[in-house]
Amino acid sequence: MVPESDFLGREVVEIPFPEHAPLVAGLKSHDYFGDGSFYLLEAPGHCVGHMLGLARTTPSPNASWILMAGDTAHHPAMLRPSPHVPLPAPLEPLVPAALKGCARDAPFMAPPKPGGSIHHDHDVALATLQVVTALDARDDVWVLLSHDGSMDDDVGGRMRWMPEEANKWKEDGVKEYLRWKFLEKGNSVYRW
Known part of the structure; x- marks a missing residue:
């Protein structure tokens, strides 16, 4: 790691990801x-240097994790539904008319096509999306996306906002409670 200074004079540390770096997912x-x-986790497809953060929230042997993706x-409709997390039948009535023809085991929103996105490396970005989609299906990993506004309308009060743990x-069942919020009318990201 080589410390440098950013434009405000703060120390910036470059994180090394050597060829022999341990793999996580x-x-x-x-x-x-x-x-x-x-x-x-190195995930440079979106932009050069893009990383994910994986924080352990409970100890082993039954560790749980939050993936800051x-x-x-x-x-979230770029992750769900998926072959790993198909849409549950009781939620079928929540599916908006615009999505009625979509598969129930494939994401409702497709990733952008090459040339139609701002990704630095489109293929690497898609590979990272596949990894995150698979992690999203795990019971011990809660995936959080930077721009996921579906959690903003947490009427049930289950979301934990900084500085809460x-x-x-x-x-507390937070992941299950929030997983399909994006399909609820009135939710911030309900725009089909």
Whole structure:
């Protein structure tokens, strides 16, 4: 790591991802604290240097994690439904008319086509999206997207906002509660 200064004079540290870096879900990782509690994952498809953060929220042997997926996707409908997390039949009435013809085991929103996106490397961005979609299906990983406004309307009050701890997200059922919020009329991202 080579410290540099940014334009405000603060120290900037470059995170190394050498060829032999340990893989987490197929992505090169950097154990930031050296204790397995927080990993930075290399995901350069969106832009050069784009990373994901993977924070352990409960200890092993039944560890749970929050994946801060950055700009991997800008809407949860790019992750869900999926072959791993098909749309549950009881939620079928929530599907807007514009999506009625969509498969129930494929994301409602397709990623942008090459040339139609701002991705630095379109193919790498799509590969990262596939990894995040697979992680989204795991019971022990809660995926958070940077621009996911669907959680803003947390009427049930289950979201934990800084500086509150989110360590009990799994125990509290937060992921399941929020997973399909984007299909509810009145939700911030309900724009079909």
